[in-house]
Amino acid sequence: MGYDEKNCLRKGDILLRTRANTRSRWWGSGGLDLWISVKRMAILVLLGGFVGCTPPPQFRENALEWHKQARTAGLKPGESLPDHHRHDVNDVVSDWFGTPDQPSVPLVEGTEDPLMQLFSPEGLIRAAGPVVSRDEKSSSGLYRRHCSHCHGVTGDGRGPTATFLSPYPRDFRLGKFKFKSSPTGTPPTKADLKLLLQNGVPGTSMPSFRLLKDEELDALVDYVIYLSVRGMLERFLIAATRDLDEDERLVNLPKEMRYRDLPAKARMEIGVPVRSIVEPSRSVESDQSVTRSEAAESPDSKIESDEAGAESTEPLEQTTSTYDPETVEEDVTFMAEEYLLPISEKWLGILEFEAKEVDVPAWVTDRTHVERASQLEIGHQLYFGTANCVQCHGETGVGDGQTNNFDDWTNDWLKVEGINPADPEAWAEYVNAGAHPPKPILPRNLRLGVYRGGDRPIDLFRRIQYGIEGTPMPASLTLTDEQVWALVVYVQEMPFEPISRPATAKKSENQRPVR
Amino acid sequence: MASPNLKSIQQSPKSGELTTSKSRTPLVHRLVWLTALTVFPLIWAGGLVTTTNAGMAVPDWPGTYGYNMFLYPWTTWFFGPWDLFIEHGHRLLGSLAGIWCLLLVAAACLWRSPFHVRMLACGALALVITQGVMGGVRVLNVDREIARLHGCLGPAFFAYLVAMGVITSPWWQRVATAAHWKGPDRAKDASATSLGEWVKASRLVEQRLQSQRYMTLVVLGLAYLQLVLGASMRHVPESADPSYFRVLVWFHIAGAVCTAISTAALCLTPRCLVPGVNAPRWLLAGLVGLQIGLGLGTWVLKYGFPDWFAEYGFAQSHRIVSNDFYQVQVVTAHVAIGSLILAVATFLLVRLWRAEFCLRAFVFGLRSEESNLPHGTIEGAASPNIMAGSENLIPC
Numbered sequence: 001m002g003y004d005e006k007n008c009l010r011k012g013d014i015l016l017r018t019r020a021n022t023r024s025r026w027w028g029s030g031g032l033d034l035w036i037s038v039k040r041m042a043i044l045v046l047l048g049g050f051v052g053c054t055p056p057p058q059f060r061e062n063a064l065e066w067h068k069q070a071r072t073a074g075l076k077p078g079e080s081l082p083d084h085h086r087h088d089v090n091d092v093v094s095d096w097f098g099t100p101d102q103p104s105v106p107l108v109e110g111t112e113d114p115l116m117q118l119f120s121p122e123g124l125i126r127a128a129g130p131v132v133s134r135d136e137k138s139s140s141g142l143y144r145r146h147c148s149h150c151h152g153v154t155g156d157g158r159g160p161t162a163t164f165l166s167p168y169p170r171d172f173r174l175g176k177f178k179f180k181s182s183p184t185g186t187p188p189t190k191a192d193l194k195l196l197l198q199n200g201v202p203g204t205s206m207p208s209f210r211l212l213k214d215e216e217l218d219a220l221v222d223y224v225i226y227l228s229v230r231g232m233l234e235r236f237l238i239a240a241t242r243d244l245d246e247d248e249r250l251v252n253l254p255k256e257m258r259y260r261d262l263p264a265k266a267r268m269e270i271g272v273p274v275r276s277i278v279e280p281s282r283s284v285e286s287d288q289s290v291t292r293s294e295a296a297e298s299p300d301s302k303i304e305s306d307e308a309g310a311e312s313t314e315p316l317e318q319t320t321s322t323y324d325p326e327t328v329e330e331d332v333t334f335m336a337e338e339y340l341l342p343i344s345e346k347w348l349g350i351l352e353f354e355a356k357e358v359d360v361p362a363w364v365t366d367r368t369h370v371e372r373a374s375q376l377e378i379g380h381q382l383y384f385g386t387a388n389c390v391q392c393h394g395e396t397g398v399g400d401g402q403t404n405n406f407d408d409w410t411n412d413w414l415k416v417e418g419i420n421p422a423d424p425e426a427w428a429e430y431v432n433a434g435a436h437p438p439k440p441i442l443p444r445n446l447r448l449g450v451y452r453g454g455d456r457p458i459d460l461f462r463r464i465q466y467g468i469e470g471t472p473m474p475a476s477l478t479l480t481d482e483q484v485w486a487l488v489v490y491v492q493e494m495p496f497e498p499i500s501r502p503a504t505a506k507k508s509e510n511q512r513p514v515r
Numbered sequence: 516m517a518s519p520n521l522k523s524i525q526q527s528p529k530s531g532e533l534t535t536s537k538s539r540t541p542l543v544h545r546l547v548w549l550t551a552l553t554v555f556p557l558i559w560a561g562g563l564v565t566t567t568n569a570g571m572a573v574p575d576w577p578g579t580y581g582y583n584m585f586l587y588p589w590t591t592w593f594f595g596p597w598d599l600f601i602e603h604g605h606r607l608l609g610s611l612a613g614i615w616c617l618l619l620v621a622a623a624c625l626w627r628s629p630f631h632v633r634m635l636a637c638g639a640l641a642l643v644i645t646q647g648v649m650g651g652v653r654v655l656n657v658d659r660e661i662a663r664l665h666g667c668l669g670p671a672f673f674a675y676l677v678a679m680g681v682i683t684s685p686w687w688q689r690v691a692t693a694a695h696w697k698g699p700d701r702a703k704d705a706s707a708t709s710l711g712e713w714v715k716a717s718r719l720v721e722q723r724l725q726s727q728r729y730m731t732l733v734v735l736g737l738a739y740l741q742l743v744l745g746a747s748m749r750h751v752p753e754s755a756d757p758s759y760f761r762v763l764v765w766f767h768i769a770g771a772v773c774t775a776i777s778t779a780a781l782c783l784t785p786r787c788l789v790p791g792v793n794a795p796r797w798l799l800a801g802l803v804g805l806q807i808g809l810g811l812g813t814w815v816l817k818y819g820f821p822d823w824f825a826e827y828g829f830a831q832s833h834r835i836v837s838n839d840f841y842q843v844q845v846v847t848a849h850v851a852i853g854s855l856i857l858a859v860a861t862f863l864l865v866r867l868w869r870a871e872f873c874l875r876a877f878v879f880g881l882r883s884e885e886s887n888l889p890h891g892t893i894e895g896a897a898s899p900n901i902m903a904g905s906e907n908l909i910p911c
Contacts, residue, residue, distance in 0.1 A: 057752070159757070160757055164760075165819075199834075205835065266863070450831040
């Protein structure tokens with residue numbers, strides 16, 4: 001849908017109308033509309049139209065992934081995959097997931113799709129869209145209020161402030177989250193994400209949102225998962241186009257026709273049902289969501305695509321003459337089952353996950369415990385031996401071991417062609433496509449006693465047991481729980497350990513000053 | 516032609532008399548400062564609105580949730596959520612500033628202030644209305660771009676009021692009187708008594724006032740540029756590319772350095788004995804220093820320490836808390852002090868301008884009296900010999 005002045009004023013009108021439903025003591029509902037029109041005219045005249053409307057933000061396509069896939073497919077710099085592939089991916093993703101202002105959820109398994117358990121409509125309504133208040137006590141647009149300036153509207157880690165931050169803000173589209181209680185390779189639980197929001201990450205730009213209400217944190221968690229699922233699907237679809245011939249399409253339509261040009265009704269019948277979370281024709285205070293089938297029946301409804309393309313008004317019969325609905329349906333169903341379902345199953349699986357009950361041994365919390373000294377010694381042996389922590393964290397634990405590693409968000413494109421991170425010319429094209437300049441991920445200086453994923457014993461236990469997703473910190477699959485606890489104790493003790501301990505300070509270059 | 520004795524000039528009742536004190540209206544002056552004193556907390560409140568992103572806490576305008584703004588239940592406002600409290604409070608404070616401006620126009624007209632004061636009062640009213648409407652459009656359009664313009668116009672309005680405060684002040688009148696320039700305090704250290712020497716020395720004063728004025732103008736321009744850059748950073752579009760924000764930050768840092776250097780240069784110029792133009796320079800320097808500290812604090816409280824501090828325990832254990840008291844107040848103080856710098860620079864600039872103008876007019880009057888030179892010929896009137904040893908005469 002094109003953006004114009006009329007729409008620009010719409011959001012405020014909706015809110016005014018919302019209030020008018022409950023409090024029309026001054027103007028009444030009809031009078032309020034008249035007042036809005038008069039006010040709109042007066043304002044535009046007063047300002048002489050010198051201030052234009054800022055178009056609402058849109059989801060940004062994953063240009064980095066397109067570039068990476070083009071290079072993987074053997075295309076030369078400057079060449080790209082066919083435009084109709086790009087259009088197909090963008091159209092399908094935006095059809096299923098809506099826009100930042102009007103998110104939607106694809107219901108592959110019908111209206112009772114379990115995907116709705118991942119992100120509740122109430123949560124998405126509160127987190128999505130522009131920052132506005134619906135009444136005196138609650139506001140929506142939480143994501144744009146608190147997160148988008150770093151993580152970006154798309155959740156691609158490319159918000160306006162991103163390049164200044166260290167480490168870079170996370171790109172949710174990889175579906176990887178660092179600090180969690182679930183095993184490596186699985187998504188985090190909602191509780192993990194909420195805990196992270198509450199605590200923040202010390203030593204980084206990720207703030208603690210402990211002043212937000214519980215339901216606001218839940219809404220943000222829901223929206224982050226929504227962005228992650230959306231971004232993962234987009235990446236999978238982009239990767240899928242790489243194997244297509246130039247004339248082939250993800251959605252079997254005539255070359256000049258785009259999926260978004262199909263009328264909403266046609267997409268509803270042959271595509272995947274979509275649950276629109278914020279319906280443009282309804283007040284934000286009315287029931288939160290309707291399925292697209294309901295929406296299609298409503299005469300004033302509209303499903304928007306991600307770009308400012310006009311909705312086709314062609315009758316269904318006319319458009320079906322130019323393509324085969326059955327093959328389109330097959331293609332769309334295939335995409336949903338092949339790419340979307342595995343993602344949603346992965347996330348849904350974690351809803352059932354319950355972190356393993358772990359009893360914290362007494363000698364971990366009690367510094368005077370008789371067993372503590374022996375456990376410390378075990379931890380010390382493990383650090384230099386089986387666990388091989390010394391490789392990255394260094395012999396003195398100041399994090400000066402292997403310091404030339406990169407996280408998965410960088411490795412994702414850095415390793416495609418074996419790019420040398422030290423050569424800016426080699427990675428310039430990827431940075432132009434949306435990557436951040438590569439920055440090595442440094443092992444933690446354990447002597448500072450600051451742990452980004454939390455400083456409770458159980459947090460350290462999980463960091464060692466499951467590793468840190470997306471980073472070189474591996475899961476310790478071979479260690480027993482008791483050994484992990486011994487390492488926890490040793491790590492906790494490191495800030496107090498003399499740096500000149502003979503067994504730990506073999507190399508003089510490792511003896512960096514501890515401040 | 517022999518130069519007349521300086522004492523005789525001091526006794527002259529009409530030399531350099533530029534204006535009369537009858538043109539001043541104290542009520543207008545007081546109203547101007549009252550408005551300015553209202554606008555500064557208003558700017559602070561506006562800064563709080565942006566810092567806490569509370570601009571859309573009240574979605575309608577000019578009413579508040581369907582109520583007339585002034586009739587909105589005060590208990591709901593006062594004991595409601597912080598967003599609502601600060602946004603509605605900002606509106607009420609803005610309305611108060613508007614009311615003061617209305618009274619200002621009324622007072623200026625009723626008390627027959629000079630034409631330029633009346634025009635300035637009307638300008639203040641026009642500015643406050645524009646600012647209010649712009650705030651309303653920002654809310655109705657949910658448009659951050661208008662919020663940025665709103666954020667840029669606010670400090671400009673504050674500086675405008677301060678300039679107006681100087682123009683309507685007693686100082687403005689006093690500096691235009693001959694006594695201000697040739698009073699006993701100025702003359703008692705004079706070793707030379709000829710008018711020629713005095714005129715030449717005054718010429719040096721004038722040059723110094725002029726150079727200070729240029730430097731203040733640079734500081735003022737930089738201060739406003741910084742405000743615009745700051746507003747652009749605070750209202751950066753959500754979908755803006757990181758490179759846009761990066762450019763803004765680097766320019767903001769470069770602007771801060773330039774402002775600091777130019778302010779230091781302004782302070783290092785010789786002290787002026789012209790009353791009312793020295794203290795503001797040091798106030799300006801203090802504020803710029805404070806502002807740089809607040810800027811660094813803002814960055815640390817919002818984004819943490821830079822990578823250079825990676826080895827320091829305090830930097831690694833620093834945990835940012837979104838919208839906590841310190842973050843909100845420091846960030847907002849950075850905004851408000853920026854406006855204050857702009858206002859003080861404006862104050863100083865207007866005073867310097869006035870002092871320079873009056874001194875020039877006074878000297879021009881003396882020269883005309885002395886030699887009946889045609890208008891505009893004071894340059895080159897004194898010989899180099901007269902200049903020698905005339906520093907003591909310089910009231911600056």
